[in-house]
Amino acid sequence: MARIIVVTSGKGGVGKTTTSAAIAMGLAKKGHKTAVIDFDVGLRNLDLIMGCERRVVYDFINVVNGEATLHQALIKDKNCSQLYILPASQTRDKDALSKEGVEKVLDELSKTFKYIVCDSPAGIEKGAHLAMYFADDAFVVTNPEVSSVRDSDRMLGLMSSKSRRAEQNLEPIKEYLLLSRYSPERVKLGEMLSVEDVQEILSLHLLGVIPESKSVLNASNAGIPIILDEKSDAGQAYADIVARYLGEEKPHRFIEDKKGFFGKLFGGK
């Protein structure tokens, strides 16, 4: 049986696809056979972030409709043999996905994969609902910003009432906070919600903080999941997140302001 992870947020542009690509790659690199599915039908982007956009032949909807087998549609990652990508359809609209269709695909994947990462679209419509419906674990990607925090809370509410686990009175989805685009300098200046603030408001278990980092754009430009950039702070943050998720003890990093010369001059202490 695979463990199904949904990467969700409610709000768009907070880093769901970046996170999906990074953690799927991280899990696969740890030796776990992992599939990552793009649920954003009509606006697929996971293929670009994973750098496999030119290898897409069949997609998720083709498999749901029986026009292609799962084996035909899955794209084997070029960097890691344990990782497979199931792209979203670019042409069909969101109604092409059904609960039964998604369940069928997930059931089939569960037979051979250890982890299935579902990259949710933004919003709370059908695609987002189906992405989280079958989940065992939820990675809630949140930016330290009011609208993102509010939307995350809304998403948490939906997961606790409208998911399979909620409807069948099973053990609830395990929810984790991934705080992305964090800037310790701005937190220190009182310009940004701190990790404690966000945790207090959402009462979520913190899986990791991803610092605001230029390397994220560089990685997406190149189509290489950020976790493979082991020198970058964001890449290291995702590596920590994967390790913590798998049960390793890792102290949290990237929360404190690392002061430079000017910081020392003006920052006291």
Added chain:
Amino acid sequence: MSLLDYFKTSKTSSASLAKERLQILVAHERTSKNQPSYLPELQDELLNVVRKYANVTQDAIFINFEQDEHQETLELNIILPDNNGKNKS
């Protein structure tokens, strides 16, 4: 106390403002989310019953639903008009 701290304290931090606004909003949205969906209808029907006996307006009836770990409370508050006796049929 560094030079920067002096400027920092001179203005209210926008982060604390954000936190305060979010806490109020999230608390409010969580309670309304858990409310039973029949509340507006219940309010309407109750109002009609009360109106048979007293001349009350829509604004004079309040329904408040509260939930804690042990129980759910439905609080009903109707403000009767001063001359309610005269309106009884």
